[in-house]
Amino acid sequence: MAERSTMLLDVRQHLLHAQQRMKSHADKCHSERVFNVGYFVFIRLQPYVQSSLEPRSHHKLCFNYFGPFEIVAKIGSIAYKLALPPGSAVHLVFHVSLLKPASALI
Incomplete structure (x- = not known):
């Protein structure tokens, strides 16, 4: 049972790290565009x-x-x-x- 919980923690850490990498890559390519009425x-x-x-x-x-x-x-x-x-x-x-x-x- 202890091995399963450590494996679960390991998987969660890897998922969190992968999410952070994907977010940083997406933020590099993102450009904020705001337009006003009349443009x-x-x-x-x-x-x-x-x-x-x-x-x-x-x-x-x-x-x-x-x-x-x-x-x-x-x-x-x-x-x-x-x-x-x-x-x-x-x-x-x-x-x-x-x-x-x-x-x-x-």
Whole structure:
């Protein structure tokens, strides 16, 4: 029984060490992005969703980002509502990871 409890403690320590390594690696690659209402951003869409904003015959040749679109509202801490064209069949709320600032062009 004592051997089992020491093995369990050993496994927990290894898991904790692995979690700390994964967290430090993820934090190195993470960039904090915050946008204000009224800013213009580009959005990144999946190829099958892009056809609702701009129809193209070949998805491989589609643009990586669309826009710029204005930020209408901030939803929570990581989502933003954008002002998309009226005919688009895409949801108006996007995660911050799909947005890219367009301040250099506007």
